[in-house]
Amino acid sequence: MRPYLLLTPGPLTTTETVKGTMMSDWCTWDKDYNEGIVEVIRRGLVDMASSRPEEYTAVLMQGSGTFCVEAALGSVVGADDHLLVAANGAYGKRMGVIADYYKLNCRMMKFDETVAVSPEAVSKYLDEHGEVTHVAVVHCETTTGVLNPLDEIARVVKAHGKTLIVDAMSSFGGVPIDMASLGIDILISSANKCIQGVPGFGFVIARRALLEKCKGVARSLSLDLYDQWETMEKGHGKWRFTSPTHVVRAFMQAMNELDEEGGVRARHARYCENHRVLVEGMRSLGYNTLLPDEWQSPVITSFYYPSAGFDFAAFYQALKAKGFVIYPGKISQADTFRIGSIGDVCPDDFRRLVEAVGEL
Numbered sequence: 001m002r003p004y005l006l007l008t009p010g011p012l013t014t015t016e017t018v019k020g021t022m023m024s025d026w027c028t029w030d031k032d033y034n035e036g037i038v039e040v041i042r043r044g045l046v047d048m049a050s051s052r053p054e055e056y057t058a059v060l061m062q063g064s065g066t067f068c069v070e071a072a073l074g075s076v077v078g079a080d081d082h083l084l085v086a087a088n089g090a091y092g093k094r095m096g097v098i099a100d101y102y103k104l105n106c107r108m109m110k111f112d113e114t115v116a117v118s119p120e121a122v123s124k125y126l127d128e129h130g131e132v133t134h135v136a137v138v139h140c141e142t143t144t145g146v147l148n149p150l151d152e153i154a155r156v157v158k159a160h161g162k163t164l165i166v167d168a169m170s171s172f173g174g175v176p177i178d179m180a181s182l183g184i185d186i187l188i189s190s191a192n193k194c195i196q197g198v199p200g201f202g203f204v205i206a207r208r209a210l211l212e213k214c215k216g217v218a219r220s221l222s223l224d225l226y227d228q229w230e231t232m233e234k235g236h237g238k239w240r241f242t243s244p245t246h247v248v249r250a251f252m253q254a255m256n257e258l259d260e261e262g263g264v265r266a267r268h269a270r271y272c273e274n275h276r277v278l279v280e281g282m283r284s285l286g287y288n289t290l291l292p293d294e295w296q297s298p299v300i301t302s303f304y305y306p307s308a309g310f311d312f313a314a315f316y317q318a319l320k321a322k323g324f325v326i327y328p329g330k331i332s333q334a335d336t337f338r339i340g341s342i343g344d345v346c347p348d349d350f351r352r353l354v355e356a357v358g359e360l
């Protein structure tokens with residue numbers, strides 16, 4: 001069931017036990033599924049996300065992570081609101097594309113892909129633009145692996161009294177985040193990233209008092225976050241339309257395994273160690289990282305091509321034959337490839353990877 005390890009930003013390598021739970025069928029509107037699985041997940045997500053769980057609520061949504069980003073922006077930012085997106089990579093830019101589709105009042109604040117979003121620049125912009133109502137930012141920009149300084153960005157946004165929307169797709173569950181203490185209003189992530197489930201749905205964790213005011217804002221039926229939430233609340237775990245039952249059951253198992261590992265802090269420590277072994281090993285072979293260490297997340301790492309004539313396609317195939325699947329780069333200004341350190345992978349896997357790269 002594991003032809004190779006996925007060292008990618010998702011879908012990830014998952015455990016046999018997570019995959020094994022998908023071998024049974026569930027009824028999408030039966031209590032065993034709604035209350036025994038969906039509601040358990042919703043409560044678990046809120047407990048994981050916030051030290052004050054009573055102030056927050058979780059909505060699950062069919063589709064990949066982008067569906068949830070779109071559902072959140074399209075259901076929370078109203079026609080008279082003004083959105084500021086601080087972007088330093090493809091996922092930040094994608095939020096701008098969604099805003100365009102929905103004809104939101106949106107300003108993009110673009111940073112270079114190789115630097116972190118600057119809280120000072122966001123602060124200055126907010127000082128000068130009182131019309132802004134919402135600020136959206138990506139926590140870990142998976143494009144490069146930059147971990148944006150969420151604490152400081154949140155402090156600035158909250159000091160200006162704005163609503164804060166965070167795409168924490170590739171960090172939630174693998175990097176500690178407390179929505180309550182940071183004042184985050186909306187957080188978005190998906191099943192197949194750091195919680196180590198399989199792909200098929202995403203989720204939005206929202207400040208309850210804010211979501212309650214979003215009735216009728218959505219411009220899309222399928223992606224109406226409020227309506228999906230209301231149905232889940234009133235129906236105790238009911239989805240509006242067919243839910244990915246097997247995937248949801250697997251996600252509950254993945255959440256249990258995260259607990260057994262010791263929670264988000266323990267998982268973060270494993271990812272950090274994976275990343276340390278990877279970077280030390282690759283540097284010892286002469287590979288350089290794109291980012292300075294201060295901005296680097298433990299989630300995914302970009303490496304420069306080692307030489308001008310480097311054949312990435314051949315490198316990729318040779319590593320795949322040795323049991324490792326890596327990822328191409330995603331930026332225009334430099335030739336890079338990426339290696340993810342999240343999923344059911346451990347430091348020994350990265351020792352073997354470095355050995356395999358050394359043999360090529």
Ligand SMILES: *Cc1c(COP(=O)(O)O)cnc(C)c1O
Nearest residue numbers: 064065066091140142167169170
């Ligand atoms: C994975 C990811 C997404 C969602 O991508 P999908 O392909 O729609 O699942 C969004 N933002 C970030 C930062 C991501 O890493």
